[in-house]
Structure formats: structure tokens, C-alpha cells
Amino acid sequence: MPGLEVIIATGNTPDILRRVEEGDLDAALVTLPAALGRSLSTTRITTDPLVALLPEAMVPKGHASLTAAELNRLPLILYEAGANTRTIIDAWFRRAGLVPRPIMELGSVEAIKVLVASGRGCSVLPALALGGDVAGAMMRPLRPALSRQLAVVLRNEKVVDRGLGRLLGALKAVAGGRPG
Numbered sequence: 001m002p003g004l005e006v007i008i009a010t011g012n013t014p015d016i017l018r019r020v021e022e023g024d025l026d027a028a029l030v031t032l033p034a035a036l037g038r039s040l041s042t043t044r045i046t047t048d049p050l051v052a053l054l055p056e057a058m059v060p061k062g063h064a065s066l067t068a069a070e071l072n073r074l075p076l077i078l079y080e081a082g083a084n085t086r087t088i089i090d091a092w093f094r095r096a097g098l099v100p101r102p103i104m105e106l107g108s109v110e111a112i113k114v115l116v117a118s119g120r121g122c123s124v125l126p127a128l129a130l131g132g133d134v135a136g137a138m139m140r141p142l143r144p145a146l147s148r149q150l151a152v153v154l155r156n157e158k159v160v161d162r163g164l165g166r167l168l169g170a171l172k173a174v175a176g177g178r179p180g
Contacts, residue, residue: 004163005072013084020153026164029171031084032149042151044171050146051139053113053130054122065143068096075121076102077112085148089124092146113137115128128174138143 005164009025013034015136019025021037029045036042052066056132072093078079078100079086080171086105093100109129116123117136126148130139152171156162160168 048128055119065141077104077121078102080107
């Protein structure tokens with residue numbers, strides 16, 4: 001759409017929500033659960049599975065899926081503490097009676113993917129963020145399965161103009177095969 005400027009900002013859900021509430025951002029794609037202020041509304045758009053990403057050399061032989069105990073024996077590279085996705089991952093480990101002890105905590109999926117592919121450790125990442133194969137690394141489902149809920153957040157009084165409407169439609173289309 002000519003004249004439409006789309007600026008992408010990344011951050012942890014609480015920070016992004018604050019920016020939407022303050023009017024700094026028109027919309028946000030966030031991981032639920034999220035503590036919404038009274039001025040915000042949310043529309044759930046998809047369920048995004050979380051998967052193990054491992055360097056090819058660290059993939060346990062004969063394992064189609066991986067448990068928290070199997071992953072916890074390997075060097076872990078996880079999202080930074082405080083991120084909603086990290087909270088979901090930590091809870092998955094706790095349900096198995098474990099506390100993950102990552103060798104690195106980062107706020108960038110891209111940096112984590114590079115480190116895993118270079119053989120530094122393994123991770124648990126959203127399937128949507130991987131988008132397919134990562135050279136030098138292999139994806140494996142988690143057992144038990146783990147996922148996160150993604151939603152779009154807007155200010156209640158936000159007028160959805162044509163440009164914002166197209167952006168929201170594109171987000172829903174990307175998530176189209178994954179019902180929320």
C-alpha cells in the first residue's frame with residue numbers, strides 16, 4: 001500500500017503493552033497471558049507450538065521428541081528471564097520437577113538460532129519464529145507438547161484505518177493455518 005510506513009519493534013510483552021497504551025505503537029503482537037490495562041483490548045490469533053532446536057551433533061539418537069529431562073542434560077540457550085515465552089518454558093520444566101540452568105539467556109531469537117546452529121547449545125523456541133529449517137540445527141517436538149498463545153493488542157479507542165486493517169489482516173493470514 002503506497003505511503004504506508006510499517007515499523008517493527010521487538011521487546012518483552014509488558015514493555016510492548018506499555019508502548020501501545022501510551023500511543024507509541026498502533027498495535028502489538030504479544031504472547032499471552034498479558035496483563036492488559038483497561039484501555040487495551042486483545043484478539044487471540046493463533047496457537048504457536050514451541051519446539052526444541054538442537055545442533056545436529058546434540059540430537060539424541062532414536063528420539064522423535066524430547067522431554068524436559070533430556071533437554072536439561074544439554075547446554076541450554078534460552079530467552080531472557082522476564083519474557084512471557086521464557087515464563088512458559090520455565091513452567092514446562094517445573095512441571096517435570098526441573099529448573100533449567102541456561103548457559104546463556106538472550107532476548108533475540110535470531111541470536112539464539114545462530115548460537116544453536118554453531119553448536120553452542122540447544123534451545124526451546126516458537127515454531128513460528130523458526131519458519132522452517134535452520135542450517136546446522138534440527139527441530140524436535142517437545143514431550144509433553146508445549147505452545148504459546150499469540151494475540152494482537154490495540155487501544156480500545158484506536159481507529160483501524162485501511163493501513164492498520166491490512167496489517168492486522170496480514171498477521172491473521174500468517175497465523176491462518178494455526179487456529180487460536
